[in-house]
Amino acid sequence: MQADIFGAPAAATPTSGPEADHWQERAAWLKSELNRHSHAYYVLDNPSIPDAEYDRMFRELVELELAHPDLVTSDSPTQRVGGKPLPQFEPARHALPMLSLNNAFGEEDVVSFDRRVHEGLQNGDDITYSTELKFDGLAISVRYENGYLVQAATRGDGATGENVTANIRTVRAVPLRLHTDTPPAVLEVRGEVLMFKADFARLNERQREAGQKEFVNPRNAAAGSLRQLDSKITAQRTLRFFAYGIGVLEGASMPASHSALLDWYASMGLPVCRERAVVHGAQGLLEFFHAIGDKRRGLAYDIDGVVYKVDRLEQQQKLGFVSRAPRFAIAHKFPAEEAMTVVQDIGVQVGRTGAITPVARLVPVFVGGVTVTNATLHNEDEVNRKDIQIGDSVIVRRAGDVIPEVVAYVPELRPDHVRRFVMPASCPVCGSAIVRPEDEAIARCSGGWIKCPAQRKGGLLHFVSRRALDIEGLGEQLVEQLVDRHIITTAADLYKLGLTALSELDRMAEKSAQNVLKALEKSKSTTLARFIYALGIRHVGEATAKELARHFGNLDALLGASEEQLLEVADIGPVVARSIVSFLSDPLNTELIEQLRAAGLHWPESEPMVEAPKPFAGKTFVLTGTLPNLTRDEAAARIEAAGGKVAGSVSKKTSYVVAGEEAGSKLTKAQELGVAILDEPELLDLLGQQPPDDAMTKD
Numbered sequence: 236m237q238a239d240i241f242g243a244p245a246a247a248t249p250t251s252g253p254e255a256d257h258w259q260e261r262a263a264w265l266k267s268e269l270n271r272h273s274h275a276y277y278v279l280d281n282p283s284i285p286d287a288e289y290d291r292m293f294r295e296l297v298e299l300e301l302a303h304p305d306l307v308t309s310d311s312p313t314q315r316v317g318g319k320p321l322p323q324f325e326p327a328r329h330a331l332p333m334l335s336l337n338n339a340f341g342e343e344d345v346v347s348f349d350r351r352v353h354e355g356l357q358n359g360d361d362i363t364y365s366t367e368l369k370f371d372g373l374a375i376s377v378r379y380e381n382g383y384l385v386q387a388a389t390r391g392d393g394a395t396g397e398n399v400t401a402n403i404r405t406v407r408a409v410p411l412r413l414h415t416d417t418p419p420a421v422l423e424v425r426g427e428v429l430m431f432k433a434d435f436a437r438l439n440e441r442q443r444e445a446g447q448k449e450f451v452n453p454r455n456a457a458a459g460s461l462r463q464l465d466s467k468i469t470a471q472r473t474l475r476f477f478a479y480g481i482g483v484l485e486g487a488s489m490p491a492s493h494s495a496l497l498d499w500y501a502s503m504g505l506p507v508c509r510e511r512a513v514v515h516g517a518q519g520l521l522e523f524f525h526a527i528g529d530k531r532r533g534l535a536y537d538i539d540g541v542v543y544k545v546d547r548l549e550q551q552q553k554l555g556f557v558s559r560a561p562r563f564a565i566a567h568k569f570p571a572e573e574a575m576t577v578v579q580d581i582g583v584q585v586g587r588t589g590a591i592t593p594v595a596r597l598v599p600v601f602v603g604g605v606t607v608t609n610a611t612l613h614n615e616d617e618v619n620r621k622d623i624q625i626g627d628s629v630i631v632r633r634a635g636d637v638i639p640e641v642v643a644y645v646p647e648l649r650p651d652h653v654r655r656f657v658m659p660a661s662c663p664v665c666g667s668a669i670v671r672p673e674d675e676a677i678a679r680c681s682g683g684w685i686k687c688p689a690q691r692k693g694g695l696l697h698f699v700s701r702r703a704l705d706i707e708g709l710g711e712q713l714v715e716q717l718v719d720r721h722i723i724t725t726a727a728d729l730y731k732l733g734l735t736a737l738s739e740l741d742r743m744a745e746k747s748a749q750n751v752l753k754a755l756e757k758s759k760s761t762t763l764a765r766f767i768y769a770l771g772i773r774h775v776g777e778a779t780a781k782e783l784a785r786h787f788g789n790l791d792a793l794l795g796a797s798e799e800q801l802l803e804v805a806d807i808g809p810v811v812a813r814s815i816v817s818f819l820s821d822p823l824n825t826e827l828i829e830q831l832r833a834a835g836l837h838w839p840e841s842e843p844m845v846e847a848p849k850p851f852a853g854k855t856f857v858l859t860g861t862l863p864n865l866t867r868d869e870a871a872a873r874i875e876a877a878g879g880k881v882a883g884s885v886s887k888k889t890s891y892v893v894a895g896e897e898a899g900s901k902l903t904k905a906q907e908l909g910v911a912i913l914d915e916p917e918l919l920d921l922l923g924q925q926p927p928d929d930a931m932t933k934d
């Protein structure tokens with residue numbers, strides 16, 4: 236397979252096109268492709284390729300233009316910002332243009348940015364930078380006259396945007412009036428409109444219920460919601476806003492620094508993100524980048540990097556602008572979490588509970604900071620729902636430590652010959668029949684761990700994993716050998732391993748064998764929660780194991796618990812309770828537990844705790860629509876804390892449906908079935924609670 240200059244497989248991407256040595260043709264082709272994708276992204280809010288793919292083509296064009304400057308034309312995407320405003324909107328000219336940002340993809344880029352700033356300012360001292368998040372939404376300019384919001388416009392092509400004033404007025408996060416007695420005569424606040432992840436999930440759920448198209452990601456949902464001809468629709472979507480820049484200012488003096496500007500904004504009731512800092516030099520920039528990288532998953536919204544800006548505005552002015560971006564700022568991007576590649580085959584993997592997972596074998600692709608060759612397709616229904624076939628170009632997502640998954644295929648790149656995935660009839664590892672109970676999404680190998688080495692290996696790897704007994708040095712290869720050579724069958728056998736047996740394995744020096752034995756010895760002293768989790772009971776994850784340990788205090792109390800007693804544990808529902816009882820009533824499992832105790836595994840034990848009564852115990856709730864104060868997650872958390880269960884769909888077994896505004900088909904179903912319906916005040920009444928304070932953070 237031929238690779239292009241960025242190392243990605245050429246056939247896997249739309250960058251195929253003309254050969255790279257016909258550079259004129261190639262540049263023309265890149266321009267037209269980039270323009271086509273920009274239109275889909277900026278104008279239609281419906282991109283067909285991942286951003287990383289777009290960025291790759293963009294960089295290729297930049298390189299070509301650098302090598303052949305006569306290729307640069309004014310219509311080149313490298314010279315322009317965004318897309319043409321939609322003609323359906325009234326145009327809004329920006330008195331000061333709204334630009335883009337240059338990107339840094341690695342530490343070297345950040346160091347050279349800092350160097351260019353020094354050169355530009357002829358300054359030998361450390362530069363002070365203001366650092367903030369790069370929100371993944373869309374830019375907006377909001378104009379206040381004498382403190383009142385008078386106009387809001389999208390970025391558009393940088394010079395002219397779309398007048399979206401009526402829509403912005405429905406966004407609660409944007410104040411209609413500045414909270415100050417001395418407002419400037421004119422202030423253009425620039426910032427990002429975005430959608431929080433939870434609101435995005437809820438919106439897509441509603442779209443699904445209503446049989447309408449779902450949005451690809453929060454950015455496109457935000458853009459699609461703001462750029463609505465009917466502001467009633469915008470009003471129904473929860474949009475947020477963070478201010479981060481300034482356009483025209485009249486009747487007030489400009490703060491001396493960017494950080495002071497943001498503080499001023501916050502004092503006037505404009506939402507400014509708290510995750511910002513003032514740092515010195517390239518070192519300070521990189522420290523901020525890493526600190527935010529660690530926090531990223533926990534943020535309520537998507538970011539695709541951080542932004543560094545020279546803090547002193549007078550220095551910003553001195554540095555000025557290049558064609559489409561300021562010289563005083565740069566966006567430092569996180570590695571892209573989505574990339575495009577080709578599915579070469581679809582195989583299956585057998586998990587520790589026998590679950591058969593379809594796995595796409597991919598043309599290797601760099602995504603989320605690593606090279607990925609396999610990505611999960613979750614289960615048979617997902618493969619069919621997403622219609623992913625062998626031979627397709629697909630978008631692969633790897634976010635943080637999450638297992639890479641195939642998100643979607645790219646219809647415009649589907650070749651003539653693709654092949655469907657067929658679930659095999661028997662386990663590829665042990666040959667036992669694969670069965671899929673009618674009401675379940677997961678097909679399983681019916682061999683159990685006695686017959687199926689894949690399940691044995693999976694179970695052992697789970698047992699030794701970091702969150703279970705945390706036995707260092709017992710990795711995949713070692714477990715594989717131990718099982719394949721029939722040296723061990725169960726976890727209890729691990730504690731019978733001796734130095735000779737271990738040293739005889741491949742790639743096992745005596746020193747490492749000794750370390751494994753030491754780690755095994757150390758693991759004997761553990762906690763009840765880890766031990767329960769390590770057993771690998773289906774549906775008992777880490778959190779449930781902790782809850783069980785807390786509730787029962789000691790192992791014998793858990794071993795003797797009935798299904799009813801298990802149901803009294805917080806977070807445990809009928810499915811989990813049944814799974815625990817069925818696991819513990821299998822003599823093979825109880826024997827294993829006894830063997831492990833006999834091998835010396837121990838933990839502190841205590842008496843079972845007495846739980847306070849739970850008013851919602853045994854009751855099932857379904858949430859639908861938007862509640863006035865509580866988010867859906869908050870409402871669910873409160874119901875669960877009171878012992879109730881939250882279900883996704885309404886049935887005769889539902890005790891209550893909690894309905895907010897725009898409740899959809901679930902409400903109708905509840906009315907049909909005669910299920911009791913609550914609004915937010917009634918729910919809080921039942922709970923004996925108050926609504927929360929406004930959730931939006933305004934410094």
Ligand SMILES: NC(=O)c1ccc[n+]([C@@H]2O[C@H](COP(=O)([O-])OP(=O)(O)OC[C@H]3O[C@@H](n4cnc5c(N)ncnc54)[C@H](O)[C@@H]3O)[C@@H](O)[C@H]2O)c1
Nearest residue numbers: 272273276282284285286289335336368369370374479542
């Ligand atoms: N998938 C596609 O087909 C496709 C097509 C076109 C563009 N794109 C993507 O769009 C991006 C390029 O768009 P762009 O020109 O808007 O640049 P950009 O999004 O990379 O950077 C500029 C924008 O960042 C935003 N921003 C967020 N936080 C900010 C902060 N704290 N300070 C200042 N600005 C902040 C502003 O909206 C600003 O306009 C690329 O990531 C590209 O991949 C994708």
Ligand SMILES: [Zn+2]
Nearest residue numbers: 662665680687
């Ligand atoms: Zn099997």
